[in-house]
Amino acid sequence: MGVESGIPCISFSKNSKDLVEGSEEWKVLCKQVREAFEDYGCFQLVYDQVPVKLHEELLQGLKELFDLPDETKEKNVSTKFCYGYIGKEKDVPLYESLGIHNAPNLDEVELFTNLMWPDGKPTFCQTLNSMAKKVQEVEGIIRKMIFQNLGIEEYYDSNILNSDNLFRIMKYKAPCSDDLVVGLQPHIDKNILTILYQDIHGLELFSKEGQWFQVSPQPGTFIVFAGEALMGWSNGKIHAAMHKVMMQGDKDRYSYAFFSIPLEGTTVEIPKEQIDENHANLYLHNNPSILHIGAAVV
Numbered sequence: 040m041g042v043e044s045g046i047p048c049i050s051f052s053k054n055s056k057d058l059v060e061g062s063e064e065w066k067v068l069c070k071q072v073r074e075a076f077e078d079y080g081c082f083q084l085v086y087d088q089v090p091v092k093l094h095e096e097l098l099q100g101l102k103e104l105f106d107l108p109d110e111t112k113e114k115n116v117s118t119k120f121c122y123g124y125i126g127k128e129k130d131v132p133l134y135e136s137l138g139i140h141n142a143p144n145l146d147e148v149e150l151f152t153n154l155m156w157p158d159g160k161p162t163f164c165q166t167l168n169s170m171a172k173k174v175q176e177v178e179g180i181i182r183k184m185i186f187q188n189l190g191i192e193e194y195y196d197s198n199i200l201n202s203d204n205l206f207r208i209m210k211y212k213a214p215c216s217d218d219l220v221v222g223l224q225p226h227i228d229k230n231i232l233t234i235l236y237q238d239i240h241g242l243e244l245f246s247k248e249g250q251w252f253q254v255s256p257q258p259g260t261f262i263v264f265a266g267e268a269l270m271g272w273s274n275g276k277i278h279a280a281m282h283k284v285m286m287q288g289d290k291d292r293y294s295y296a297f298f299s300i301p302l303e304g305t306t307v308e309i310p311k312e313q314i315d316e317n318h319a320n321l322y323l324h325n326n327p328s329i330l331h332i333g334a335a336v337v
């Protein structure tokens with residue numbers, strides 16, 4: 040484990056014993072993930088199943104996608120906030136994003152690319168679906184590591200069954216100024232886990248010590264955030280970190296993220312194992328042992 044980008048860096052290799060459950064390597068990784076989430080609320084992930092070439096192909100496609108006319112991008116509508124097209128909002132004028140619900144399912148990605156291009160751009164469709172599938176797989180692995188380390192593995196299967204997901208692609212227009220400009224306002228993700236890729240710098244994290252610092256991009260690697268739902272499941276042991284995007288200079292910035300989300304309408308009950316004399320139920324005040332998250336997304 041290193042700290043190259045300002046946050047811990049954890050490496051998973053499918054070609055070693057790392058991901059063999061119960062192996063010594065697996066246990067070491069579980070502990071590293073838990074500690075990174077406790078101390079920073081996030082970590083940098085090196086995952087050998089996602090080659091740099093796949094990131095490059097996806098980024099190339101994203102650039103062409105955001106170059107489409109606004110009327111085309113606006114065809115991606117949704118009743119849910121963040122799932123459709125967001126563009127040039129008053130408070131974040133540099134920011135644009137498009138959401139794709141359940142992108143690990145090829146049919147859902149086809150629906151999206153058919154809205155954007157007359158021929159549905161099959162190569163881009165495949166690239167996006169392939170990335171979403173690989174990221175969903177690693178998200179499941181990280182969630183399992185955390186549930187095991189917290190001693191609540193018995194809840195893992197039902198937790199996965201009660202999850203939904205969103206793949207969001209984002210563009211931040213270059214401000215063409217030397218001053219720092221807000222690209223995306225400070226926020227804490229409300230979902231379970233976020234797996235993010237940024238092509239150039241811009242992401243900043245608010246540390247537990249109360250300071251903003253830059254999370255520099257490392258080619259081919261992801262940044263994994265714990266969201267508020269996971270913080271709830273751990274009864275506050277896991278930290279969900281505030282973050283934002285700051286822009287400067289003349290380069291557009293692209294990012295994409297996979298969000299695992301509690302199924303709409305579900306409530307997250309804090310496992311009884313998380314509550315003892317040293318860990319009071321943090322969410323007791325309004326809602327005995329139940330934390331409602333279903334309505335909140337990202």
Ligand SMILES: O=C(O)CCC(=O)C(=O)O
Nearest residue numbers: 209228237242284294296
């Ligand atoms: O674009 C980024 O790097 C961050 C995006 C983000 O934090 C979000 O969509 O929740």
Ligand SMILES: [Fe+2]
Nearest residue numbers: 226227228282
């Ligand atoms: Fe976020």
